[in-house]
Amino acid sequence: MKSQTTKRSGCAFRTLGRRLGFGLALVLASLLASGLWAGQAKPLAALEGELLATGTKGPVLKMHDKDQPLSAVTQYLFHTLQDKRLDGREVRVEGTRKPGGTFEVQWLYTIHQGKLFRVRYFCKVCNIVALEPGPCICCQQPTELQEIRVEESSK
Ligand SMILES: [Zn+2]
Known part of the structure; x- marks a missing residue:
């Protein structure tokens, strides 16, 4: 100019x-x-359905009207969504819809009888919490999948 x-x-x-x-x-x-x-x-959107963790194209949330492909805000969370121990489980995911058609998960909960549970991985040997499935970063033993009840007041 x-x-x-x-x-x-x-x-x-x-x-x-x-x-x-x-x-x-x-x-x-x-x-x-x-x-x-x-x-x-935008506030976070919430979806509930059945988690298909072991799909060949990545994790999918199976809802009554559609199958929603899932991504995640962190690699840790993405690996959790692919944990075969969570395959077929009723879950609630909170996050945002992406232009590509996937749903980017920010928070994952499992549902038991209408109650929400947080998922974590725990090593009993070292008494520490791990961020994602797989062997413990400290002792290399397999970590245990734990579900912690989310209290209504703390959510
Ligand atoms: Zn350990």
Whole structure:
């Protein structure tokens, strides 16, 4: 852009308008790219159904009207969704729908008789909690899948 155009008011306004538009587009693009926009504008959606953990195309939530492909905000959570011990279980997932058609899970709960349970992995040998299925990072023994009742007050 030439700086001389600012001398004439008509051109100056047009230049200013273009600059503002460009700047706004940049801000929007960076907001979208960072995920901040979607994260702040929308509350988390919640879905309930049967978890199909061992599908060849990744974990799927089987609901009465459709099969919802699942992704996750962390690798830990994604590995948990693929845990065969959770295959076929009734679960509740909370997260956001992605443009690609997947549902990005942020929180996972199992359901027993209408009650929500948090999933965690525990090593009894070391008395520590692991983030995802697999051998204990400390002693390499298999960790145990545990489900912890979510109290209504703490949710
Ligand atoms: Zn251990």
